[in-house]
Amino acid sequence: MSTVLETIDGGTRYLEKRGIEDARRHMQMLVAHQLGCTRMDLYLQFDRPIDECDLAPLRETLKKRGEGIPIQHLLGKVWFHKHEFKTDARALIPRPETEELTEWILSWDLPPSQRVLDMGCGSGVLGLSLAAARPDWELTLADVSPDALGLARENASLLEIPNAAFSQSDLFSSISGPFDGIAANLPYVPETERATLTREVMHDPALALFSGTDGLDLIRRFIPEAFHHLAPGGWLVLEIGHDQASHVAEILQTSSFTAIEVKSDLSGIPRFPYARRP
Secondary structure, eight states: OOBHHHHHHHHHHHHHHTTOTTHHHHHHHHHHHHHTSOHHHHTTOTTOBOOHHHHHHHHHHHHHHHTTOOHHHHHTEEEETTEEEEOOTTSOOOOHHHHHHHHHHHTSOOOSOOEEEEETOTTSHHHHHHHHHOTTSEEEEEESOHHHHHHHHHHHHHTTOOSEEEEEOSTTTTOOOOEEEEEEOOOOBOGGGGGGSOTTGGGSOGGGTBOSTTSOHHHHHHHHHHHHTEEEEEEEEEOOOTTOHHHHHHHHHHTTOEEEEEEEOTTSOEEEEEEEOO
């Protein structure tokens, strides 16, 4: 019978041989998940034997991680801005940059009552985090994917968030407005980069990743439409790819937006275009 430490060591070697980055931490996460404890708890029970009833399912999840299935899908959850969200293959796995965007929006000095749209909401992490932090705001979460929208609804229910509504919509086809603010994390990966993406990223829905040869097809449609769904003085903020800032700023300018700026993420990449409707 293997101990906790022996299982972690063996699983780490297995993942390393299969090219999994951060193999030991991921193995610790899988063991902790199977045993119903935290990673820190493992350090206090390295000598604990693991029963076969736990080892058998652990071997299955370890094999899947070695095949490139994301750790978040195997655990079924992800921590994002003070809350634990359900995550699976129905929507994009939340990225750290989106958490930065959420924190930036919440740092603004805005009126206590805002009507805000989260366009392309996916699992709902951005819109639901805003709704949880600002209970007087009215959030609308929209996505073209019924599967992603279903996941977002499940997260709203799990977090008991009452101030969020949901709409299946191809951009603004089923959205009325006007809104005081719109946040959007739309697909922005160029089709030309499909072959370069990691195995883990390719487990995300293609619908949530790709947007034409330069990654901007959807954003070109979205920005002019967003202008007409904002109240005067309303704000718009997006998350974009690492080399798209100048192109998106130009689209914002030609769409009559003002006060245009692009905030960099923590890696120094211009990631978050911001603008206002006059």
